[in-house]
Amino acid sequence: MRPVWRGIRPFVLLTTGALVLLGGFTGYRKLGYTASESLYGAVSQFVPGAFLLTLDGNNWELEITRAVGPILTGYAVLQGLLALTRQHARLLWLRMAGRNHIVIAGLGTVGSVLAESLQEAGNKVVAVEAEGGSEQVGNARDSGIPVVIGSAVDRTVMRAARLGQAGLLVVTTGDDTRNLDVLPVAAELLPRRRREALTVLIQLNDRTLWHVLRAHGFWIERERRLRVELFNLFDLAARRLLERFAPFGSQTPGGSPNTNVLIVGFDGVAPTLIPEIARAWQYHERRPAAELRITVVDPDAVAHCAWLLGQHPDLEQVCELVPLSLDVEGPGFQRGDTPIDLPADYELGAIYVCHTQDVRAVSAAFALSQRPETSGALTVVTLTDPRSGVASMIDSSRRTLTNLHTFSLLTGTLDPELLRSGVNEQIAQANHAQYVRSQRALGHTLEDNPSLVEWDELPESLKQSNRLFADGVGSKLEAAGCRLVPASLTPRHGFQFREDELEELAKLEHDRWVADLRGQGWRPTEGEKDPQHKRHPLLVTWEELSEAERDKDRMAVRQLPEMLLRAGFEIYREGDQAASASSGKDAAKLAS
Secondary structure (H helix, E strand, O other): OHHHHHHHHHHHHHHHHHHHHHHHHHHHHHOOOOHHHHHHHHHHOOOOOOOOOOOOOOOHHHHHHHHHHHHHHHHHHHHHHHHHHHHHHHHHHHHHHOOOOEEEEOOOHHHHHHHHHHHHOOOOEEEEEOOOOOHHHHHHHHOOOOEEEOOOOOHHHHHHOOHHHOOEEEEOOOOHHHHHHHHHHHHHHOOOOOOOOEEEEEEOOOHHHHHHHHHOOOOOOOOOOEEEEEEOHHHHHHHHHHHHOOOOOOOOOOOOOOEEEEEEOOOOOHHHHHHHHHHHHHOOOOOOOOOEEEEEEOOOHHHHHHHHHHHOHHHHHOOEEEEEOOOOOOHHHHHOOOOOOOOOOOEEEEEEEEOOOHHHHHHHHHHHHOOOOOOOOOEEEEEOOOOOHHHHHHHHHOOOOOOEEEEEOOOOOOOHHHHHOOHHHHHHHHHHHHHHHHHHHOOOOOOOOOOOOOHHHOOHHHHHHHHHHHHOHHHHHHHOOEEEEEOOOOOOOOOOOOHHHHHHHHHHHHHHHHHHHHHOOOEEOOOOOEOOOOEEOOOOOHHHOOHHHHHHHHHHHHOHHHHHHHOOEEEEEOOOOOOOOOOHHHHHHHHO
16 A cells, blocks of 8 residues: 555645645635735745735635645655655664675666565565665665665665675676676675675576576685675576476376477576476486477477577487477467367476566467367466466466466565575585485484484574585585586486595595684584584594594585585586486486
8 A cells, every 4th residue: 555655645745735726826816916926825825834915704715725735734844854764764773783684786676576575584674776766766665675775886885785794695786797796896895804705696687698607616706705696587487487386297097108398488488497397307207218398389489499409409318399380379279270289199298388478478378278188287377477467367267277377487486585596505405404314324313413403493503504515615626626517407427526536525624614613603612512602522623533523524525416416516527528418217316
């Protein structure tokens, strides 16, 4: 309600003011005053206590305007004082309580949705926006989010947002170059005595740039003052979409083991969604020798498929990519005259309608729902704005079309889970999961080891320890003459460190762990581990460790290739020959 009133408030105030002015002018003219005297008297209605022209007789216009005018003036003054007070209160809050908060640099479409989502989840959020008069700034302030007006590459502005004391920085200015320019500003504003690295999530709209930077290990910060994560909206949306709506349904008993997934339209998320479906197929539990077919339905399907194979040459090793040049919005298809060529020896999996224009997406979805060959399949329509009228049409139709669903590229993707989607966080969580598995295999339980809990229940100090392990991955690989590259669709699963490398990297890992914990204020003890008071009995040199404790570090290094693979990366050693593509069976075994 408040955003609606804020939008119509100027119109209401101006209209009421104009009526007061007109009423006062008319009233004085009826009393015989000149036009200039009447105008003066009408304007004076807005000033409480001002000298007014003498009133003679019963004049209802002047009685009403003399009452309403001061009220309008008082309301305007009060609103100005409240706005000034709120702004000063927000700035005071930043100065006094601004610590471990989230700074959102850029309140465009992505930034505003993310800021609102994070605040609703209970996070302290501060926004930085260059356009002070934008609608997003007003909406954020109405929601209680402090907004600092200015450029995110201005050190004074970012200092006002208390960036040096923040726990997270998300950069979504809408310009990739400006987003990256924020990094040196953030590094400069970090206090030298700060113990923890600042995590920076940077949105990159250019997919090519995003792939290139990821391929060069851009997320590894050498000085470890910044923990940099890159994200692309469509890449993230593709993974979230498949998590929510699986492309492969349960196979019908006695039916075909093969699966055919339909991609209708090639806009928006489609170019990223198709490789993710192929990647998911390798980890999907299926019958032996089952095959995947991905059919692209679009008027320019042939050109789109050729481009996609150029971007992902190994795609054909995982699935059959089939172009179907068909316009599902054309009159022939709408009338049912144009058939969809679906092979009988493939079960139909999910159908994903990918159009950036919501009206086109809904039109295609309704057309598919009327065809007998596609009406029973899970159909997901990707929408930009879930609050649009076309989205409500689908929601109202779900009583009869139970297999029709919607997925918002914004609200379905830009939620607090975004903070967990980075490479560093995935490796940190995988490291903790491996630790829990190994400890339970040795017979340890929650009673004798309080750390054997799920990631969400882990104390923040131990989460930070796992993040620091992930921070050290780059230096470990560099010491072994290796580097990190994005995993292909047919990744190599057999990478192993040599025994001499394993021992040296395990020692480096222990030294890194000791240095990081000491930097966080941990101290050695002869007693049990105490996370609350930051005491640990293993803060000793490698030579002083028992063989059992050394094995834990060796195991962490040994499991590193698999952990990275699950996070979408693989280790490449200079001079290695390209390994043959792994079979789907091997991938499924790895996922088990």
